[in-house]
Amino acid sequence: MGKSKNWRETLITAVVRTCGYSAVVFVLLIFFFLLREGVPALAEVKLGDLLSARWYPIESHFGILPLLTGSLIVTVGAMLIAIPFGIGTAVFLSEIAPRWMREILKPLVELLGGLPSVVLGFLGILVLSPFLRVFLNLPTGLTALAGALLLGGIAVPTTVSIAEDALDAVPQSYREGALALGATRWQTIWRVTLPAARSGVLTALMLGIGRTIGETMAVMMVTGNAPVLAIKLTSIFSPVRTMTATIAAEMGEVANGSTHYHVLFLIGLVLFLISLAVNIAASSVVFKSRKRAERVLS
């Protein structure tokens, strides 16, 4: 009896461990593939050219700065929308809405998250961009702003779902303690509940950022894909070209092994590294705050 139990235990432990390690292995394999295909670009194109401001690959202008700034401005814009709306909705659902409303609204928000991004892109071309052109008196509505609005809308359901779960997991005793000390409802939410749920909320935001920076189809349809250097504040009202849209639009036409091919993989590598950096930053904050909480409890 003991022996068969042991055998089953070992087997299950091995299977679970393999699954866990395989996640790391796959990520490492992808990273090495990107390195192998992207690093030759650093040898084939001078660094000065790579950091120039003109992206026109069919005539060997490989300046990736416009693409980098394009992705960044759209992501920052999207997060400026997703953070208040996402956290606000999560707080509303978990702290303020009555139970019956929460039961209806939460599935609806998750349904919104299931919308394919290409459908939103389509709505963006036909509805959002003419509206922005008329409303803000811009030359064209196909701008970084249209992209940021759509991406904010895409990131919100993800953020709400996870942040709301995190807020819900905060023990009721924290809220009761705060209210007993005379805090108002807002003070309780802002000073007690949200900080207690910090790790979950940060995870929600990181997932939102990850989704935003990797979004391809919707941005390809509404940002205009113009490789403009988007560094001024007003650049949000001009067309931009994101890294993801560049890879999607151009990967089909490159000959295997050409310089253009390597540069596109370099861009993919840059995207990968940015996501990695965002995740590492988030984990370090999460783990730091957990350690402090453990100290307080002991």
Added chain:
Amino acid sequence: MVNLALAWAERYQAEHPEVSLSVTGGGSGTGIAALVNGTVDIANASRAMKTEEVQQAVANGINPVEFTVARDAIAVVVNPENPVRKLTLQQISDIYSGKINNWSQVGGDDRPIVRLSRETNSGTHVYFLETVLRLGDKTNPTLFSTDTLLLPSSEGIISEVELNPNAIGYDGLGYIPPDLMGSVIAVARDASGPFVTPSIASVNDGSYPVARDLYMYTAGEPTGAIKDYINWILSAEAQTIVADLGFVPIK
């Protein structure tokens, strides 16, 4: 060319059910790259293969053979509300390279110009760069202005031109829908020359300056089913399909 290739494939398969044809889009660059990589039998291209591409193909053991299967006019089109209907090649070149930024500089209203173009993988894009922006001069270094919107499909361009009064776009004549045919620009080689609108007649007699050949490339001299298909495409029946879709037949 994808519409044309699809129409041909459909008709040919209806008449020859034993042959199976599959057509995918993606631009001339994609098709030529696929031929160079050996993954397709025929590449449709709205531009000629570049020397480097031919060299790459030969290095892969593939000898590309070129067939001219139709001709096409590139129509420059503006929003129906825009009063401008005539432009010279130089003016179009200056608009697209960023030298002219306001419609009032070419006789229109005081509006900013929004330039629309196909993506860089499109043969139409490359042809427009060489023939219009660079006026046929291979040494001319003019490039598209960086704020030119590069839209991934013809539908994107048509949609934006229909909705945005500031827009100017270009595409093959076959892709211009009936509601934009009234706002196609008449182009002249220079300020003194006649302003010609694109049509089958003006392409065939050479008066429309922005016309080009459409090609099919095969890997080596075609044999068997591929040869029969290409011969059929050069026949009168397939060329009527060319005219129906708004392109120019080769005869």
